[in-house]
Amino acid sequence: MEELIKKALSRSNKVSQNSLIEKIIPVGGGCIHKAWCIHFQNGRRVFAKSNHIDNINMFKFERECLSVLKRFADKSYLCVPKTLDLVSYQNISIHFLEWIDLKQCQQNLLGKGLALLHKSSSESSQKDFGWEEEGFIGSNRQIRGWSSNWGEFFVNYRLRPQLIQAKSWGVDVNDYKDILIFLSSYLNDHHPKISIVHGDLWSGNCGSTNNSLGSLYDPASYWADREVDISMTKLFGGFNREFYKGYEEIWPLDKFSKDRTDIYNLYHLLNHANIFGGSYKENSLRILKDLRSRF
Structure with missing residues (x-):
């Protein structure tokens, strides 16, 4: 799965910003999608959620919801993660989001x-x-x-x-x-x-x-x-x-x-x-x- 994510990332400069991947670590907590923390060599981190390509509409819906929430959120009180990209590769879809330390x-x-x-x-x-x-x-x-x-x-x-x-x-x-x-x-x-x-x-x-x-x-x-x-x-x-x-x-x-x-x-x-x-x-x-x- 990590290799598929790397290949999907090669299609998206929006996410990698021309920095090489250092490591990809699985993140627990979800029951629908698999989740990952992508570490880049420049110190940047990105959150990724993956699922079968048939479920890409879930990610499209999430992307739209986050966009609307972010539009109305007061940044002095509330942080809503930004969608970086939504990529399909082979039989998977991956939603890349801003990483937020909680x-x-x-x-x-x-x-x-x-x-x-x-x-x-x-x-x-x-x-x-x-x-x-x-x-x-x-x-x-x-x-x-x-x-x-x-x-x-x-x-x-x-x-x-x-x-x-x-x-x-x-x-x-x-x-x-x-x-x-x-x-x-x-x-x-x-x-x-x-x-x-x-x-x-x-x-x-x-x-x-x-x-x-x-x-x-x-x-x-x-x-x-x-x-x-x-x-x-x-x-x-x-x-x-x-x-x-x-x-x-x-x-x-x-x-x-x-x-x-x-x-x-x-x-x-x-x-x-x-x-x-x-x-x-x-x-x-x-x-x-x-x-x-x-x-």
Whole structure:
């Protein structure tokens, strides 16, 4: 694999910048792609992610997400890695990115940086919720499309596709038709501003740089209610009081935002159930049952 990466790099001056490779070291942590740290003789390092060429659209989606996040990120608080190149060679695709040294997360600046990202993007001229191209949420598809109605978008482009896919393990989307209709209206009555979101914000997809800035990576972005990011930070844990304090200092959340947390996290639980199965199925069904009793 290292030899394939070297040959792919020979096609890209954007990455090598005419410096010779010193070594290529595997990096752990991912479950979809293989990852590498490329050391050049001039001391520079580059991050590389590789996969089969059939999965190149995953990297194209990631490249676009990072580009949009970087456009709205405040560099005083938040670091988003820059895409250097996307190269296909033989049967592999490789996404080359700026290398960022990470340390134990200093979460106050991460929270402030996320709030500023949400806030600045909400002040742009974006008219609708959604995303232009089909994306990915983990290894699963994230449906493309647009809507000016937030509730309709989230139900039709996020929840419903996952519920349809859940037919393979016994879920009938028609059993939840009444809930989906209600949620569509309920979420739209919230009247959220349109913000760019990370879209897959668990603790493994963010961190802090050596100079204590927050950092975001591995996104599944779209234009959405900012609360989808905050909700996911509460799904698997890993975010402390300083994170939420930093966020609230910049852009306080609606006092009813907690009422929507389970609704937004249902998307991720269903996605995990569809990919991994196990207890994610039970948790998805529990939230669906709770939603029926609430509404």
